[in-house]
Amino acid sequence: MRVEDWFVVVFLSVISLAQKIGGLTNLDAHRRFEYKLSFKGPHLIQRDGSIPFWQHSGSAIASDESIRITPSLRSKKGQVWSQERNTAENWEIEVAFRVQGRGRIGADGLAIWYTANQGKEGPVFGSNDLWDGIGIFFDSFDNDNRHNNPYILAIVNKGDKVYDHKTDGIQQQIGGCMRDFRNKPFPVHVKVEYFKKSLSVFFHNGMTESAENQYELCFRTENVELPKEGHFGVTAATGGLADDHDVSTFITHSLRPNEDQTGGNQEVPEDDRKKFEKEFEEYYEKLQKAKDEYTKEHPEAGGNKFDYEFEGQEARELKQIFDAQESIHHILRDLNSKVDAIVGRQERTLSQLSTLSGGGTVANSGNAGSVVSKYDVDEILRSQRSVADSVQLIHSRVNELHKNQGATGGNKAQYDSTGHFNEIKNHINTLQNDVRGISNAKGPELKCPEVVTPSCVSSTMFLFIAIFQMIVFIGYSVYRSSKDAQAKKFY
Structure with missing residues (x-):
């Protein structure tokens, strides 16, 4: 095989691998938005505080922009579940949430669920144990002391597994990755695809406001068996440490392979195509004829009276x-x-x-601005x-x-x-x-003005003036004392 052929084979292999890693499998599927299985702010709640097609309980607090599953208080549990059941065999969800706390370590974490029945308040991130379906856990507390948290993992359960809290479920997971999702400047985005029994989880770290085309693959697992129908939900729990767990977006799409679509890619038969073209031509001729007749009957209406409103x-x-x-x-x-x-x-x-x-001087007006x-x-x-x-x-x-x-x-x-x-x-x-x-235009070079040497009094003149002042002072003192003596003799 030539070098060029090897290069082509390697290039195509790299492209195929990149497509698989980039989560491009849903390009072969028709996506349909399921509004009854979704929520998104703003205007998230109604006047009575309820969420359309969803129900929340426990410590969950619904607001206009998001749902606070648990506040940053100790030993709290909250949940929100869809009221409608998902009937699509293949689906995709995109969830945006924030986990924020004052401490360096948070607890306990948040979970995204797809189960056959709605969950109840329990010990597994705020939901019950022995669930039937899948739970994707965002564990922020390190129970096993392996220094591998925050951690994202998924566990499939058919109602016969008890979640292992001591090991953080590491031995029970079908896939996971270590990602930091706490205290990010923007909401963290997670996309979960379940297509042809293949489960893919993508993660966006929340460092940018938009997550479009910025997802990175967390893990992918094949041959995952999930219930054909089920409910979506989000739960969270706090322990000795506490974080705010807020969910702002939960978007659900059903996926259907393109080969299952009917009428989407089918070609129109030749006889029908000719029939449609003939009908279109006949209708177009009738329209033009009616337009010409109207123009003849109403010559003043010739041309469009609104043409002046448009510019060329x-x-x-x-x-x-x-x-x-x-x-x-x-x-x-x-x-x-x-x-x-x-x-x-x-x-x-x-x-x-x-x-x-x-050689002149600039008049000094009392400031340096001149x-x-x-x-x-x-x-x-x-x-x-x-x-x-x-x-x-x-x-x-x-x-x-x-x-x-x-x-x-x-x-x-x-x-x-x-x-x-x-x-x-x-x-x-x-x-x-x-x-x-x-x-x-270049002005002359700047020169400092010449300093005029002041005229000082000579030392001889200074001594003469000083001696003269002393003589005058002594004479005045003698005169004043003689006057005082004469006054005393008189009395």
Whole structure:
């Protein structure tokens, strides 16, 4: 066998394996939505608090968005079961739920059931033991201390097995996988397919809001015997530890193989096909004849009076072009105002820089805002580059609009927008020239103003003034003491 043949065989094998792993078996089946076996929020409950076609009991609390099977309280059990029986031999369910708790470890867990009869409150995740059907358990507490929880497993029971709590049912399972479903940002999604006695369980970890095309296979088991008719249900239980167990969606589809469909893929016999075509042609001719007669009898009604309410393809494209032109005009006006502001600011900056470089000083008005800093100059340059980029973007958009208008054609008599484009191009060229002139204009280099050395008093003058003050002070003191002595002699 050649290498190319080996490559083809391996490639086809990989594709086949991927299809099996991806759960594509239901592509060969007709899916029918079973609304009496489903529920989904919002508007989940009725005014009396009941759920259509479902019944809940125990600690279960139904709200508008979801059903809280058990609250985060110790030793609680809750359940919700379908009132209608499932009669489809093959089926598919999609369940969205959340398990949330404050602790690092949760308890006990949640279970999805398909049993011959509705379950009753019991020790197996809130339902009774010795069930007849299948239970898919989401066990969040590690009873056997093997550090393999949270764990998902399925157990088929025909009413003769007692659930082994000590080993978490590991020895009784038909399949399982270790997946973490607690405290996720979005609801966890589980899809269960039972098709031609093959059971497949798919899991979505709740890290994204949508689970479409993001399921991963948990396990698949062949030759699974389940009751031909039964009820769907969801139960949960808490123990010494407690979690909130909320179910927001339970969607059920019945599956029927395509070969069982009647009339779906059957070809119409040739005689019947010709008969139908002939009848259609006769009916179409009669319709056209009646339409022509009505038009002759009512000439004022010629044409559709509602045609003016609809616009053609060319008119729609031209409208889009002129809307774009209008937006460009607004942008150009804004750019003109911004460029004028930048030019004025740069002129003031250049005048201040020239004053500083000429040896003058900038008048100090009590604040530092009158001094032009390097940051202001950099900000102006950044604004210039931003304006240049905006103008270039507008230029490219105008070119694209011009190409689109040239592609529409056929309606130049109604709209002649060549003048508008030329005007826009002139504005853009003018703006580009202004921006280039602003960018190329380089002011003189910044220089610090010269510090004027203040005139200080010499040391000789300082000593002379100090001695003079001392002499005056001493003379005044002597004069004051002599006056006081004369006054004492007088009295």
